[in-house]
Amino acid sequence: QSVLTQPPSASGTPGQRVTISCSGSGSNIGSNYVYWYQQLPGTAPKLLVYRNNQRPSGVPDRFSGSKSGTSASLAISGLRSEDEADYYCSTWDDSLFGVVFGGGTKLTVL
Amino acid sequence: EVQLVESGGGLVQPGGSLRLSCAASGFTFSIYWMSWVRQAPGKGLEWVANIKEDGSEKYYVDSVKGRFTISRDNAKKSLYLKMNSLRGEDTAVYYCVRGGQTGTPSMDVWGRGTTVSVSS
Numbered sequence: 001q002s003v004l005t006q007p008p009s010a011s012g013t014p015g016q017r018v019t020i021s022c023s024g025s026g027s028n029i030g031s032n033y034v035y036w037y038q039q040l041p042g043t044a045p046k047l048l049v050y051r052n053n054q055r056p057s058g059v060p061d062r063f064s065g066s067k068s069g070t071s072a073s074l075a076i077s078g079l080r081s082e083d084e085a086d087y088y089c090s091t092w093d094d095s096l097f098g099v100v101f102g103g104g105t106k107l108t109v110l
Numbered sequence: 111e112v113q114l115v116e117s118g119g120g121l122v123q124p125g126g127s128l129r130l131s132c133a134a135s136g137f138t139f140s141i142y143w144m145s146w147v148r149q150a151p152g153k154g155l156e157w158v159a160n161i162k163e164d165g166s167e168k169y170y171v172d173s174v175k176g177r178f179t180i181s182r183d184n185a186k187k188s189l190y191l192k193m194n195s196l197r198g199e200d201t202a203v204y205y206c207v208r209g210g211q212t213g214t215p216s217m218d219v220w221g222r223g224t225t226v227s228v229s230s
Contacts, residue, residue, distance in 0.1 A: 002154065032213065032214075033214060033216075035215065035216055035217070037155070037217070039155075043222075044205055044220040044221065044222055044223055045147075045155065045205070045217075045220055046220065047216065047217060047218045050216045050218070051214075051216070056218060086154075088154065088155050090155075090157075090215065090217075091215070092212065092213050092214065092215050096172075097169060097212075098157060098169060098170075098171055098172075099145070099147075099157035099160070099210055099215040100157070101154060101155045101156065101157065102154070103154045104154040104155070
């Protein structure tokens with residue numbers, strides 16, 4: 001059971017906008033930055049969003065992150081087939097004193 | 111090119127030990143926190159441990175405390191994970207990661223991973 005809760009799956013058609021949620025608590029999302037990672041099939045994870053809504057260089061602006069209270073979300077607009085991947089949210093947990101991840105959301109592009 | 115390359119994985123019996131290594135290149139290794147993150151077969155990501163730039167602070171997930179030890183050699187630009195008393199649930203791909211600092215755990219560079227299998 002992951003500390004952060006994500007839906008196990010999400011889907012959309014090319015060009016659509018999809019949102020992936022990440023729910024936590026006051027000791028993690030509620031008091032720390034949220035990070036999002038993309039893991040394409042058979043590869044290592046890649047940082048997609050840092051500090052809630054910042055994109056590393058090279059990440060398309062189709063990807064955007066937001067945070068409100070103890071929840072966060074990742075939005076992907078203009079969905080493309082190459083976006084099919086697993087997405088993970090992550091943050092620091094003050095109570096556990098460690099990094100925590102969501103269980104991951106498998107995004108399917110129909 | 112910024113790169114992390116892990117090595118040292120393999121098949122080990124329950125109760126055995128392994129030492130993972132990670133060679134860093136293309137960046138100033140000594141100014142970054144470093145971490146190990148693992149992924150069990152078909153499962154999600156799990157943070158294992160992190161270490162401060164100078165090695166003075168180290169933190170672990172509860173499930174590996176007392177069994178795993180993270181260390182680094184800044185002169186050799188290398189990160190290590192010594193794993194003792196291995197269990198079946200430690201079977202995973204282990205990723206060497208740049209970042210994972212306490213409080214602001216952005217992980218911006220990942221290695222390709224090394225596979226650890228614990229089985230008799």
